[in-house]
Amino acid sequence: xxxxxxxxxxxxxxxxxxxxxxxxxxxxxxxxxxxxxxxxxxxxxxxxxxxxxxxxxxxxxxxxxxxxxxxxxxxxxxxxxxxxxxxxxxxxxxxxxxxxxxxxxxxxxxxxxxxxxxxxxxxxxxxxxxxxxxxxxxxxxxxxxxxxxxxxxxxxxxxxxxxxxxxxxxxxxxxxxxxxxxxxxxxxxxxxxxxxxxxxxxxxxxxxxxxxxxxxxxxxxxxx
Numbered sequence: 461x462x463x464x465x466x467x468x469x470x471x472x473x474x475x476x477x478x479x480x481x482x483x484x485x486x487x488x489x490x491x492x493x494x495x496x497x498x499x500x501x502x503x504x505x506x507x508x509x510x511x512x513x514x515x516x517x518x519x520x521x522x523x524x525x526x527x528x529x530x531x532x533x534x535x536x537x538x539x540x541x542x543x544x545x546x547x548x549x550x551x552x553x554x555x556x557x558x559x560x561x562x563x564x565x566x567x568x569x570x571x572x573x574x575x576x577x578x579x580x581x582x583x584x585x586x587x588x589x590x591x592x593x594x595x596x597x598x599x600x601x602x603x604x605x606x607x608x609x610x611x612x613x614x615x616x617x618x619x620x621x622x623x624x625x626x627x628x629x630x631x632x633x634x635x636x637x638x639x640x641x642x643x644x645x646x647x648x649x650x651x652x653x654x655x656x657x658x659x660x661x662x663x664x665x666x667x668x669x670x671x672x673x674x675x676x677x678x679x680x681x682x683x684x
Contacts, residue, residue: 473498503528505659
């Protein structure tokens with residue numbers, strides 16, 4: 461058996477989000493038609509890869525993104541709460557121009573410490589739970605490849621941890637577009653490298669690539 465294993469961290473596809481809210485862990489947010497197309501495109505793009513394990517956030521958008529992968533590779537979905545979206549005070553609020561939550565003085569008290577961050581789940585805890593799931597996926601797929609379907613901030617925080625970079629960052633500059641793959645490469649138990657790809661990148665509207673949260677297919681006036 462090969463001692464090389466790859467764990468791909470896949471962000472979910474575009475979500476149907478007509479109100480343009482930061483939906484976080486809220487139930488009832490499903491993939492849009494374009495999001496389903498993105499998920500199918502990734503499954504087709506990596507169909508020749510040696511994927512033997514599939515681990516997925518319990519949220520609907522992640523489960524729906526994983527479905528084409530499960531079908532393509534004939535795998536059962538392992539649902540893992542550790543790869544769920546991060547907790548966030550602003551969950552359920554809009555970030556649209558003119559009516560965004562950040563314009564409300566009542567929200568400013570939650571923005572005092574971007575290193576923690578003060579508005580949500582601490583980055584260190586987020587990275588720890590994600591890496592625990594990564595190691596379990598690595599062990600389950602040892603010598604092969606695994607896919608973990610998660611969310612932008614958990615994936616990006618994991619990358620910052622792996623690359624030993626500061627957690628303080630500009631959300632608009634996260635390299636983690638919809639249905640992208642952040643791939644962790646192991647030799648034995650040792651993480652040796654990280655790579656990034658966008659198999660469905662050609663399907664993402666240009667305006668969403670620069671959006672802080674890429675929250676879904678909200679109308680133009682509600683987009684970040």
